[in-house]
Structures are given as structure tokens and as C-alpha cells.
Amino acid sequence: MAVLRPLDKLPTLNSGVLLLVGSDEALQQKLAEAILQEKKDFNISIHLAASLPLPSERDHLRPRIDLVVFMIDIKSKYSLKNVEASLAHVDANFFLGKVCFLVTGVGRVNACSIETNAICQLGKAYCSPVLFCELELEGIRVATAQRLLRMLQICAGHIPGVSALSFVSLMRNSDDD
Amino acid sequence: MRPRRNSRTPKQPLQARHKSQTDLSAWRKGRRTDSEKSLQHHQSADDQKYDSQEGSLEQAFSYLGKVQGRVSLKKNSVLQKHLDAVESTALKQGLPPEGFEILLKAALSGRFADTVNTRLLKSLIPASVIPQDSVVSAVSLLCVGKCSGNIQVLFLKWLIAMFDFIDRKEHINALYGFFFFFLQDEKLCPYVCHVLYLLTRKENVKPFRIRQLLDLQAKMGMQSHLQALLSLYKLFCPEQVTITLPGKMKTYFKNSEGPWKAAITAVRQRNQGLSPLSQAAFLGTSQPQSRKRKWNAQLVIPASSSYTNHLEEVRGKNRLCLYGTKVSFPVEQLQTFPQLLQNIHRLEFPSQMGSVLTNPLLLHYMNCVKDESIYLRLYYWMGQMLQEECTWCVVDNPNEEEFKSFLESIYKAECFLQEGFSACEEFLYKTLPLWDGVCCRSEVLRLVSWIPPSNFSDIKSYLYDPLAQLFFTSSVYFKCSVLESLRQLLQNWLNCTVIQVDSDFSSSNTTLSGLVNVVAELVHFVGWISTAGLRLENNSTLLMYFILDFYGTVCDMYLKYNLPLLIMPPAGVFYPALLSMDSANLNQLCHIMYRYRTNLVAAKENELSKKSILQFKFSNQTYQEYNQYITAMVGCLWTSSAFQKDIHPQGLCMDDKLLCKTGVKELKNSFNIVYHPAMMGYAVQFLKEICPDDTTFNFKLIKGKKWDWYLEYLYSQGLKGLKVFIESSISRVSQASRSKAGNVET
Numbered sequence: 001m002a003v004l005r006p007l008d009k010l011p012t013l014n015s016g017v018l019l020l021v022g023s024d025e026a027l028q029q030k031l032a033e034a035i036l037q038e039k040k041d042f043n044i045s046i047h048l049a050a051s052l053p054l055p056s057e058r059d060h061l062r063p064r065i066d067l068v069v070f071m072i073d074i075k076s077k078y079s080l081k082n083v084e085a086s087l088a089h090v091d092a093n094f095f096l097g098k099v100c101f102l103v104t105g106v107g108r109v110n111a112c113s114i115e116t117n118a119i120c121q122l123g124k125a126y127c128s129p130v131l132f133c134e135l136e137l138e139g140i141r142v143a144t145a146q147r148l149l150r151m152l153q154i155c156a157g158h159i160p161g162v163s164a165l166s167f168v169s170l171m172r173n174s175d176d177d
Numbered sequence: 178m179r180p181r182r183n184s185r186t187p188k189q190p191l192q193a194r195h196k197s198q199t200d201l202s203a204w205r206k207g208r209r210t211d212s213e214k215s216l217q218h219h220q221s222a223d224d225q226k227y228d229s230q231e232g233s234l235e236q237a238f239s240y241l242g243k244v245q246g247r248v249s250l251k252k253n254s255v256l257q258k259h260l261d262a263v264e265s266t267a268l269k270q271g272l273p274p275e276g277f278e279i280l281l282k283a284a285l286s287g288r289f290a291d292t293v294n295t296r297l298l299k300s301l302i303p304a305s306v307i308p309q310d311s312v313v314s315a316v317s318l319l320c321v322g323k324c325s326g327n328i329q330v331l332f333l334k335w336l337i338a339m340f341d342f343i344d345r346k347e348h349i350n351a352l353y354g355f356f357f358f359f360l361q362d363e364k365l366c367p368y369v370c371h372v373l374y375l376l377t378r379k380e381n382v383k384p385f386r387i388r389q390l391l392d393l394q395a396k397m398g399m400q401s402h403l404q405a406l407l408s409l410y411k412l413f414c415p416e417q418v419t420i421t422l423p424g425k426m427k428t429y430f431k432n433s434e435g436p437w438k439a440a441i442t443a444v445r446q447r448n449q450g451l452s453p454l455s456q457a458a459f460l461g462t463s464q465p466q467s468r469k470r471k472w473n474a475q476l477v478i479p480a481s482s483s484y485t486n487h488l489e490e491v492r493g494k495n496r497l498c499l500y501g502t503k504v505s506f507p508v509e510q511l512q513t514f515p516q517l518l519q520n521i522h523r524l525e526f527p528s529q530m531g532s533v534l535t536n537p538l539l540l541h542y543m544n545c546v547k548d549e550s551i552y553l554r555l556y557y558w559m560g561q562m563l564q565e566e567c568t569w570c571v572v573d574n575p576n577e578e579e580f581k582s583f584l585e586s587i588y589k590a591e592c593f594l595q596e597g598f599s600a601c602e603e604f605l606y607k608t609l610p611l612w613d614g615v616c617c618r619s620e621v622l623r624l625v626s627w628i629p630p631s632n633f634s635d636i637k638s639y640l641y642d643p644l645a646q647l648f649f650t651s652s653v654y655f656k657c658s659v660l661e662s663l664r665q666l667l668q669n670w671l672n673c674t675v676i677q678v679d680s681d682f683s684s685s686n687t688t689l690s691g692l693v694n695v696v697a698e699l700v701h702f703v704g705w706i707s708t709a710g711l712r713l714e715n716n717s718t719l720l721m722y723f724i725l726d727f728y729g730t731v732c733d734m735y736l737k738y739n740l741p742l743l744i745m746p747p748a749g750v751f752y753p754a755l756l757s758m759d760s761a762n763l764n765q766l767c768h769i770m771y772r773y774r775t776n777l778v779a780a781k782e783n784e785l786s787k788k789s790i791l792q793f794k795f796s797n798q799t800y801q802e803y804n805q806y807i808t809a810m811v812g813c814l815w816t817s818s819a820f821q822k823d824i825h826p827q828g829l830c831m832d833d834k835l836l837c838k839t840g841v842k843e844l845k846n847s848f849n850i851v852y853h854p855a856m857m858g859y860a861v862q863f864l865k866e867i868c869p870d871d872t873t874f875n876f877k878l879i880k881g882k883k884w885d886w887y888l889e890y891l892y893s894q895g896l897k898g899l900k901v902f903i904e905s906s907i908s909r910v911s912q913a914s915r916s917k918a919g920n921v922e923t
Contacts (some may be wrong), residue, residue, distance in 0.1 A: 106189055106611045107572030116610075129646065131612045143613035147650040154713075161712055170649050170709050174641045 004052060005091040006098055009064040016045035016156035017063045018148070019084055022071025023050055023079045027104060027135050031071075034096060034145035044149075050084035066156040067098050072104040072119060073177030074112050080119070087126065098155050099128040102144070107134035120158060129171040233262040238276055241297075242284040260293065264300045268440055271304030272284050274344075278311035287334060289324030294328045298335055306344040312336065313348050320355055326364055333368035337430075338437045340375050346672040353381050359753045360393060371430045374557075377406070379413045379550070386410075387417055395471035402430055404763055438488045511538050521545075530555045531562070534590045556600035559587065569616045570608055577616060584620035589628070595672070597627035606639035614647045616656050620652055622658050626665035630673065630695045641702050648706050653714045660723040663703050667730055670696055671738040693742050700731055700744045708749030718759045724750055724908055732772040735780055743795060745802045748827035755813055756829075760855040760896065768809060768898030771905055773803055807906060811851065814899075816906055817846045850899075851879050851887070863890050 004019075016025045018035070023047070045063065047054075054062070073079040083101070087119065090099065099162050101123050103116070116132075123130035127150075133144040155164040237259035242563070244256075263280065266272065284297040285659065319329060343349065348511070352374060359369040387410055394403050404422055411418035497682050506520035517524075517538045524542060533539045533555060544549055565571065568580045591597055603622055613619065630638060674692050707724040714720050728750070734740045746769075754766040780795050805825040812819030823830040841847055851860045864874055867883065879887050892900045 030335055107570060109570060131646070131650070133613060134569060134611075136570070137617055139577075140569060140613045143615040146652065147614075148492060150650050159713060160715070167649070173638070 002167060003089055003091050004065065004068070004094065006065065006094045006096075011064050011066075011156070012016055012043075014115045015045065016064070016067070016152045016158070017045050017047065018063050018152050019047045019049060019065045019068045020071060021049050021052060021083065022073070022102075022104075023076070023120065024073055024104070025050065025083045027073075028071065030141060031135055031145065031148075036139045038142075038145055038149050040149060042151075042153070042156070044152070051082050052089040065098075067099050067100065067148075067152045068094060069101060069102050070100045071104055072114070074103055074114050074116070074119075075108060077113050080114050080122075084122070088137065095126050095128060097128075097168035098168075099126060100148070100151060101128060102148070103127075103130060103132045104135050106132045107140075124173075127168065127172070129168060213269075218391055233259075234266045234272075235277070237262045238279050242279040244283075244288065248298045256289075256293070260296055264296060267300035267302045271302045272300070272303055274306055274308050277301065277303070277307050278314060279312055279330075281315035282318065285318040285324045285328065291325055291328060294324060295331060298328070298331050299436050301335060301339070302437060303342045307339055307342045309343055309345045312343055312754055313352065313822065316349070316352050316355060329365060330368060333365060333372060333518050335373065335437065337368065337371050338441075340372075346376070350376055350378065352379075357386060357389075360389070363397075364607075366393075367400070367402040367430070370406050372431070374405055374409055377409055377413070382413045382417070384411045385418055387414075391420065405430065409550075409553065412553055438836055483711065495674045501732070505704060508532075508536075510648075511536075514538065514541075517542060530558045536585050537593060540593050556598060559598060560600040560603060563600065565609075567604070567608055569612055581617050581620050584617055584624060588620065588623045591624070591627040595669075597624075597629045597669075599629075602628050606635075609640065609643040609647075612643070612647065614651045618655070618658060622662035623665075624775065626662045626669060628645060628666060630670045630692055631690075633695055633698050636695070645702075645706055648710065649713065653717050656710050656720055660703065660707070660720075660727055663699065664727045664730055665787055667696065667699055667703075667727070670699070671730070671734065671740065674740055675738055693740060696734070696740065697742055697744060703727055704744070704747040704750060708747050711749065711753050716753045716757070718757065718762060721754055721757060721759070721762045722765070725754060725762060725769060728769050729772075731763070731803075732769045733776060733778040741795075743773065745773065745781070745799060745806065751806055752809075752827070752829065755810060756854070758854050760859070763853070764896045764898040766898070767810075767814075767896075767902035770806065771898065771901045774807075774905060784793070810902075811907060813848060814850045814903075817844075817849045817852075820844075820850060849878050850891070856891075860887070861892060863887050866890075 020032060022028050028048050032048060035046060036044065047062070047065070070083045070086065071079070072083050101119065103119055105111075119130055131144070131147065133140050135141045135144065151167070152160050153159055154167045157163070217307070240255065240259045241263075244672060263272070263276075273834070276532070279295050280301055282303075315332065319332060324332075350710070353373070356369055356372055356376065359365050360373075362369070387407075390407055390410070394400070394407070397403070406423050407418060407420070413424065420894075506523050506525075508524060511520070521542065527916055530551075533543060543555075562583070566575050566580050566583065587598065587601055588897075591601070605621070605624060605628065609621075615649045625640070625644075628636070630636075631813075644659060648656055670692070674689065674696070703724075705726075707720075710720055711717070724746075728746050731744060734742050746754075751766075757763055757766075777795070777800060781800075805823075805828070809819055809823045809825060809828055811885060812822045820831045820836055821830060821833070836844055850856055860876055860879065861874055863886075864871065864876070864878065867886070868878070871878075888903065
């Protein structure tokens with residue numbers, strides 16, 4: 001099984017590649033569309049996957065991935081398990097700022113089946129930021145798309161003087177250390 | 178006799194649906210004949226529909242009131258019909274006050290099966306108010322215990338959800354002991370606790386009740402609902418409840434509005450479009466437009482708010498005496514400030530605490546009565562509302578505008594009282610991590626500015642961390658608004674320190690040092706996010722403007738607010754501002770540095786003369802940092818020696834060899850107030866004015882007398898910050914370098 005590595009391919013000029021990993025396909029699709037609708041000054045390609053590892057047969061066609069977003073549905077324990085299983089197939093170098101956990105479904109607090117604390121622990125363990133959102137609402141979906149786009153821009157190295165690693169250290173909670 | 182709970186055959190619901198459909202067609206027919214009869218042309222079709230509905234509703238009431246013995250739903254199409262009539266009316270327009278007694282009696286008497294009782298209770302939605310007596314008789318039926326446990330629970334839930342709609346509460350409060358007895362029932366306990374929480378007044382708190390509650394807690398363990406009640410008791414009688422309770426609870430009670438919430442909203446929205454008459458019957462006295470939803474509805478003082486009803490007073494003033502010693506003034510009649518002063522001793526707060534928020538007179542009153550229970554009631558209500566209606570935490574409430582105006586009125590009340598509400602603080606702490614930063618942005622950030630200065634670790638993990646995450650991932654505009662609200666927050670905290678120092682200095686000495694620490698942490702936090710933000714936004718001029726605005730408050734903390742604290746901006750803010758392309762920012766930086774200087778000089782003087790009220794000394798580091806910055810500034814603006822003289826470790830000192838490689842001729846005088854990128858525009862304009870014929874723009878011409886003219890020109894262009902800076906710092910600080918500057922000047 002192939003491990004996903006951040007630096008084993010050459011980057012493409014003026015582009016950013018996002019990988020969305022999550023078990024809810026419809027939601028993934030919606031988010032991807034929202035991201036693509038944003039105004040941007042570089043090419044974005046978004047890859048969707050239900051889980052990792054990615055199939056190895058088309059690996060040579062896949063571009064270098066700049067940011068991996070793991071989507072966790074707060075209402076489904078399975079989605080968390082799925083993400084935890086997928087994390088094993090990500091190279092450690094990715095966690096130097098190129099991974100983000102996106103927790104969806106916070107609009108139904110009563111239907112929660114995962115504790116937010118568990119997810120925060122996960123974020124802490126993998127040194128990666130955790131964003132919360134409710135993708136069912138259009139306004140929040142757009143806002144989330146913009147936030148992810150900003151992170152992608154940094155991870156793809158389009159903002160001079162700010163690297164993915166320095167950015168993720170900004171995003172770290174102060175009580176993590 | 179039928180079994181209590183019908184075992185449902187698959188056929189049954191089908192049948193029922195069929196029935197209701199035939200009923201509906203019959204009802205429609207009835208409506209048509211009705212409308213033919215009524216020839217009043219001004220009535221709209223809607224009104225007619227309601228007329229006919231009223232007819233069937235009356236029939237239903239008389240049937241449900243009279244029916245004797247146990248009746249089953251399955252075989253009784255008449256019951257089915259009446260039940261449908263009640264339900265459809267309730268959902269469409271709510272039930273009239275007189276219906277509640279009948280329906281509550283029917284539901285709790287145990288004459289019907291539980292399915293019928295449940296349907297009846299669920300359809301008990303008021304069109305205007307719920308008469309108190311109907312609730313009293315319902316409670317008496319509850320005590321008889323004819324209905325099943327589930328129905329008891331449902332009734333209590335209904336009571337909690339509808340509590341604010343009950344016209345008066347005196348008689349219900351008289352039943353306090355009965356409710357209290359129900360605490361023993363394990364299943365009812367949480368709901369009874371909630372009802373008691375809503376009912377409790379100071380006179381209800383009795384030693385034996387406290388003992389019973391403590392026993393109950395010992396038996397059942399730490400239950401949040403018991404804790405809620407105990408904490409309320411403790412608030413009323415702190416000397417009697419001696420156990421310690423956890424300070425802040427997230428939620429005491431589960432939300433029990435469930436089945437009625439949507440219906441209430443729907444009914445309110447529908448009723449709004451009706452004739453003015455029906456609107457008058459509807460809760461509230463004025464401003465119908467702001468009554469669309471529950472929270473806004475509660476912002477208006479309802480006519481039935483306090484237990485002294487308006488109507489009652491009109492009927493006969495002597496009746497008021499029946500209520501005993503307390504003759505209170507109805508708040509809805511409170512219109513003017515003199516009225517408030519005359520009646521301040523006999524005001525009773527409305528049962529809908531939300532109405533206080535938009536009423537300045539009541540806010541005045543609240544401010545001066547220092548009654549903790551008022552705040553508790555308000556916070557309880559506000560916390561609940563915020564949590565339930567928060568548009569980014571609750572998917573089913575997409576009504577952003579309404580929530581916005583609610584937040585807005587909270588903010589205004591906070592400004593009026595000059596203090597934050599703790600319910601609001603808790604709400605922010607809880608929901609900021611979930612916020613997207615877009616929804617109700619300005620309202621939320623304004624509320625942030627009223628968070629009270631509390632202990633640092635709380636603020637750090639609940640406010641700074643989520644705010645920083647949003648800050649770094651959001652647009653430059655969001656960054657600016659965050660900085661603006663943090664500036665406001667700092668301002669509010671500083672005002673608060675001034676008040677504390679003024680009122681009672683000796684005892685608050687410890688808290689003052691605590692406050693200094695909290696303020697210092699805030700300033701450091703802003704310094705940190707500003708540095709990172711500037712880098713992320715490529716030194717955006719707009720962002721810089723907001724950052725400097727924040728430091729505009731920071732630099733005056735010692736003189737203006739008497740706070741023994743001065744913190745210089747970090748190098749990541751200072752140098753981008755100094756080398757900014759924008760003259761407004763440079764001008765502001767100059768002004769800030771001038772204020773720092775004034776504050777530091779004053780501090781030094783106080784220190785030397787031992788006059789200082791605050792036994793405090795700024796650390797040498799602050800002076801040192803200031804001097805380093807001043808050296809860099811004088812170098813950049815006056816002596817062209819910034820690259821050689823700057824001694825700040827993160828400054829712009831450069832090796833001579835490196836400078837030579839730039840190929841700039843006459844390095845020694847090529848970076849000053851004339852050549853500075855933010856100033857060059859002025860220099861060009863100036864040259865155009867003094868020698869209009871010369872098009873070579875020879876900046877070297879600006880020297881000697883022309884240098885002074887140039888300065889005058891700059892001052893006349895509104896660069897006041899630059900003026901005060903140059904007048905205060907250049908001649909003094911750079912005495913030594915002045916001789917060197919002489920070759921520029923002369």
C-alpha cells in the first residue's frame with residue numbers, strides 16, 4: 001500500500017492541489033464546488049477520496065498534493081474511524097503543516113456522536129489544525145471554502161515568507177505544548 | 178374497557194388518515210356555506226376560514242369538556258373529528274385563552290388513551306396568553322395522579338415551554354410546595370426542577386426545602402438540574418446553603434421546548450399578518466413589527482408581564498390590595514424617568530426578562546438595584562436564547578437577520594450598562610470555535626469587545642485561541658474587524674481599571690495587578706497576531722492602519738488610564754510601519770512614538786520625584802526598546818543613518834559592503850524625510866511648488882532653508898503626528914547626531 005508523500009513529485013507551476021478525504025461523498029462534492037467557485041489567481045485541482053490509501057495504478061498521473069483535508073462528520077463515529085485508519089497511510093512529513101481536520105455537522109449539536117474533545121486530541125496528536133463548520137448551510141460552506149483556499153495558498157507556497165510549517169505553528173493552540 | 182395503550186395494528190393509522198380526510202372535505206364544504214352566508218365584503222378569505230374554524234373549535238371544546246367515561250379513539254369518529262379540529266386550529270393560529278382549561282382537564286383526567294392525551298397536549302399552543310387558572314386546575318389534576326407518567330412528563334415540558342405565556346403566576350407560585358413534592362419522583366425530577374427554577378422567589382427558599390434537596394442530591398448524585406436549583410437557592414439565601422457548587426455550568430436543563438417550538442414560531446408569524454385587532458390580543462403592547470420570533474417578541478414588554486395586570490388596574494384599584502403588602506407598579510406603564518424615580522421602590526420585573534434589554538428605564542433600574550437574582554434570570558434566559566437560536570450552531574434556524582438584531586440589542590444593552598453579560602461571555606466561549614467568521618460578523622465581534630477581564634488562562638483558551646485560528650485563515654477585512662474589536666476590548670478593560678482604582682484603591686490592589694497582567698497579555702496577543710497578519714497579508718496598508726490604531730490606545734495607558742504599564746509594539750509591527758509606503762501610517766507611527774515618549778518621560782519623572790502613586794517602575798527594557806526604535810526612526814527620517822545606526826536585533830542595520838552593492842550614490846544622505854517612500858510624493862509636490870520650471874526633480878535642492886520650508890509644507894499637509902514627533906524627539910534625542918544632520922540642514 002502506497003504511503004502518501006508530500007515531496008516525492010515536482011510541483012506544477014502556479015497551482016495548488018487539494019485532497020479531500022471523507023466518507024460523505026455528497027458533502028465533499030458540495031465543498032469542492034464551493035472552493036472552485038471562489039475567485040483565485042492560481043489553478044486549483046481538487047481530488048476526492050473516501051479513504052486512504054489512494055489507488056496505486058494511476059499514481060503517476062496524480063500531481064503533487066499540497067494539502068490534505070480530512071473531513072470528520074461529528075454525527076458519525078464511522079467517519080472518525082475512517083479518518084483514523086486513513087491517517088496511517090500519510091507520510092509523517094505531511095504533518096509539517098499540510099494536513100487539516102475539518103469537522104462538519106456542528107449545526108446539529110444534539111445529534112453529536114463524537115466528542116469534540118476527541119477530535120481536538122486527534123488534531124493535537126497529529127500537530128494539525130482542526131476547523132469546525134456546518135457545510136449544510138450555504139453561507140458557512142462558502143466561508144469554509146475561503147478558509148481552506150487560504151490554507152491551500154500557503155501550503156502550495158504562494159505566499160512569500162510564509163511556509164506551511166510556520167503557518168501551522170501559528171494555528172496551534174497555545175496550550176498544546 | 179379498552180386497554181390503556183392500543184396495540185397498533187397497521188390498519189389503524191390508515192383508517193385514521195382516511196377519516197381525517199373525509200372530515201377535511203366536510204370541513205371545506207362547511208367553510209363554503211359559511212362564506213356564502215357572511216356577506217361582509219371587507220373580510221378576507223382568510224378571516225372567513227378562521228371563522229369557520231372557530232365554529233368547529235367551539236364544538237370540539239364543548240365535546241371534550243362534556244364527554245364522560247373512557248372513550249377510545251379507534252371507534253369514535255366524533256372524537257377523531259374534534260381532535261383534528263383542535264390540532265389544525267392550534268397549528269394555524271393558536272388556541273384562545275378559554276380553551277386551555279377544557280383541554281388541559283381533558284388531557285390530564287385520564288379519560289382518554291395516552292395517544293389522545295399526547296395529541297391534545299402537543300396542540301396546546303396559545304394564540305395570546307394562557308390563563309393562570311387553567312394551569313392551576315391542571316396541576317391539581319396532576320396531583321390526583323390519574324394520568325400516566327409519560328403524560329405527566331409531557332405536561333411539565335409543556336409548562337416549561339409555555340411558562341412565559343401564562344398571564345399571571347401568583348397562584349401557580351402558591352402551588353410551590355406541590356411541585357416540590359414531585360421532586361421525589363425520579364422520572365419527573367429534572368422537569369420539576371426546571372419548573373421550580375422558573376418559579377422560585379426568595380420567600381420560597383426554606384430550610385426544610387434546602388435539606389430535602391441536599392438529601393436528594395446525596396441519593397441521586399450530582400445532577401445538573403438539582404445543582405441549578407441549589408445554586409438559585411444559594412443565591413437567594415447564601416447563609417443557608419453552605420455547600421460549594423461548581424461555578425459555571427454549561428447547561429443546567431435540557432431543552433424541553435421540542436414539540437412546541439416550531440409551532441409557536443409558525444403561529445406568531447401567521448398572526449402577525451392578521452388584522453390589528455387580533456394583533457392587540459397577541460402578546461405585547463407595541464411595535465408589532467419586531468415580534469416575529471420569540472426572542473424579539475420577548476424584547477417587548479408584554480401586557481401580561483407583571484402580576485398586576487393593566488386591565489385589572491383599570492377595573493378597580495382596590496383589588497390590588499388583595500395581593501397583600503406588595504403593590505407593584507406595572508412595568509409596561511413605565512414611560513418616563515420621573516415615573517421610574519417615583520415608583521422605584523415598587524417595581525417588579527416582567528416575567529419575560531428579555532424585555533429589559535430594550536428598555537433604557539429598566540436598564541437604569543437594573544443598574545441600581547444590585548439584585549443578583551435579576552441578573553440570574555436575565556442570564557438564564559439570554560443563555561438559553563443564544564444557544565438555541567445561534568445561526569451557525571443550529572442548522573434549523575436559518576433566520577440570520579433576526580439573530581443579528583437580537584445580538585445587536587444585547588450589545589446595546591451592554592454599552593448602556595457599561596459591562597458585559599456573563600451569559601454572553603459563555604456563549605462566545607462556547608461558540609467561537611465553531612464560528613465561521615462570516616455569519617453575524619460585526620455583531621459577534623462587538624460582543625467580544627464586552628468580555629470582562631477575567632483570569633488569563635480562560636481568556637487564552639476560549640477567546641484568543643479560536644480567534645487566532647479564525648484570524649489567520651480569514652480575509653484581510655476580517656483581520657481588521659478583529660483588531661478593531663480587540664481595541665474596543667482593551668478600551669473597555671482600561672475604563673474598568675480606572676473605575677476600580679477610583680472607587681476603592683487599597684483593597685483592589687491585588688486585582689489591579691491582576692488586571693495589569695490581563696491587559697498586558699491582550700497587548701502581547703495583538704502584537705503577535707499583528708506581526709503574523711502583516712506577513713500573511715503582505716504588509717497590507719489597511720491592516721497596518723488598524724494595528725496602529727490599537728497601539729494608539731496602548732501608548733497612552735500610563736497617562737490616560739493611570740495603568741503602570743507600557744508595552745512597545747513588536748519589531749514585526751514597528752518596522753513595516755516605519756518603512757510603510759503610506760504616509761498616513763507613517764504619520765500615525767510618529768504620533769504613537771511621541772505619545773510613548775510623553776508617557777515614559779512622565780513615568781521617569783514620577784519615579785525620580787517618588788511622587789508615583791503606584792509603586793511601580795517600568796523595566797529598563799521598555800526604555801531600551803524605545804530608544805532603539807527612536808534611533809531607527811531618526812535614522813530613517815532625519816539623518817539617513819538607519820542602516821548604520823540601527824541597533825535593534827531585528828532592525829535594518831546593514832553591512833557597509835552590502836550597502837555599497839546596492840549601487841545607490843551618496844548613501845550617507847539618501848534615506849530621510851525626503852527620500853522615504855511614503856514621503857517622496859510630498860517631496861515631488863513641494864519641488865513643483867518652489868521651482869515650477871525645474872522638471873528634473875532634484876531632491877538635493879531640499880536643504881538648508883528649503884528643508885525648513887519642506888517641513889512646514891509637510892505639516893500643512895496634515896502630517897501632525899510627524900510634526901509632534903520631530904519637534905519633540907529630533908532636537909532632543911539626536912543632539913549628537915544633529916551636528917551630523919547639520920550637513921543636511923545647512
